Amino acid sequence: MRLTVRGRLTLVYGGLFVLAGLVLLGAIYLLVDRDAPTVRTSIAGEAAAPPPNGEVYARELVEGTQAQTMQTMLTQGAIALVVVSAATIALGWLIAGRLLQPLHQITATARRIAEAPAADRGLHERIALDGPDDEIRQLADTFDLMLSRLDQSFDGQRRFIASASHELRTPLTLNRTLLEVALAPESASPEVRQLGSTLLAINDRHGRLIDGLLLLARSDREVTERSYVDLADIVDHVAVSDTVKVLAEPGEAAVLGDPVLLERLVQNLVENGVRHNVAAEGWVSVATRTRTDGWVELQVANSGPVVPRYEVPGLFEPFHRYGTERLASPGAGLGLSIVRAVARAHGGDVRADPRDEGGLVVTVMLPRAP
Numbered sequence: 001m002r003l004t005v006r007g008r009l010t011l012v013y014g015g016l017f018v019l020a021g022l023v024l025l026g027a028i029y030l031l032v033d034r035d036a037p038t039v040r041t042s043i044a045g046e047a048a049a050p051p052p053n054g055e056v057y058a059r060e061l062v063e064g065t066q067a068q069t070m071q072t073m074l075t076q077g078a079i080a081l082v083v084v085s086a087a088t089i090a091l092g093w094l095i096a097g098r099l100l101q102p103l104h105q106i107t108a109t110a111r112r113i114a115e116a117p118a119a120d121r122g123l124h125e126r127i128a129l130d131g132p133d134d135e136i137r138q139l140a141d142t143f144d145l146m147l148s149r150l151d152q153s154f155d156g157q158r159r160f161i162a163s164a165s166h167e168l169r170t171p172l173t174l175n176r177t178l179l180e181v182a183l184a185p186e187s188a189s190p191e192v193r194q195l196g197s198t199l200l201a202i203n204d205r206h207g208r209l210i211d212g213l214l215l216l217a218r219s220d221r222e223v224t225e226r227s228y229v230d231l232a233d234i235v236d237h238v239a240v241s242d243t244v245k246v247l248a249e250p251g252e253a254a255v256l257g258d259p260v261l262l263e264r265l266v267q268n269l270v271e272n273g274v275r276h277n278v279a280a281e282g283w284v285s286v287a288t289r290t291r292t293d294g295w296v297e298l299q300v301a302n303s304g305p306v307v308p309r310y311e312v313p314g315l316f317e318p319f320h321r322y323g324t325e326r327l328a329s330p331g332a333g334l335g336l337s338i339v340r341a342v343a344r345a346h347g348g349d350v351r352a353d354p355r356d357e358g359g360l361v362v363t364v365m366l367p368r369a370p
Helices: 005-048 054-099 101-114 135-183 190-219 231-238 259-275 335-345
Strands: 227-230 245-250 254-257 283-290 295-302 349-354 360-367
Touching: 005 054, 054 101, 101 135, 135 190, 227 231, 227 259, 231 245, 231 259, 231 283, 231 295, 254 259, 254 360, 259 283, 259 295, 259 335, 259 360, 335 349, 335 360
Parallel strands: 245 283
Antiparallel strands: 227 254, 283 295, 295 360, 349 360
């Protein structure tokens, strides 16, 4: 029969209490026994030569001696009780901390997983608790089993997205080829050409969607191979547009990461700012800088329609668009989702703040390269 944690704690604290009581009783016994010979000698001396009315005097002497002895016993007993209680509490504190150390290990592991940049980051970690087969060990084993299944689930989801996206590329490529072949002859009527152009646009939209899913599945994993990248160079290359004015302020912003993913991060933010803008006098500003607290900041702001603050968190969800004008946009609805996944894969994060005049200010924070 296994001994549970509750049983061990009961035995430990019960044993400490009994031990403390025995020590206290022994100390009181020794104190009282030490004073008893003095009391008996004093009574015997007084009884050898009793004064007038000696019986009354002897009784008073005995009662006074007993009172003094009790007072001494209570005083010394209280001191002994305080000392033993303090020692017992201190010892109990140390032993309880030792017994509860596995819980601290479980809590620390759960905290590291919960504070991971992405939901699936750190799911490979296990508690692997050693010790007796008690309730805490069963809790740790159950927690490890849950982490294992979650890790398998996330891996399966990423593999499914990647496999499905690759499989869907083939029919899209075939459709595009057939449409281009059908539109090639000069004898094609204007109606057929219009239909073909529409189908090609739909095919391209689906292709962008698949590419976005592939990139999202890739960027949702932690970046293991990193190289030196200056976001200012990416901004110089990406921050351009033919429809709105782009204001670039590229300051030095060196990070360690995947150059392809980081370029897609900046490109998505610029394209998102350009796409969701005002028709006339629209603008997009892109700025990078190195902060003094060890972080690199990329900020992309744009003019555009007013976005309620409560709608901002949903903009980072896949396939989520705000407003009816975004339903007709050529985007796949994965731009900001990819931005967030790439930022978190590099140990950073992203936030968006609506402008009172309309548009958004999106700020990406990444660790600075050493």
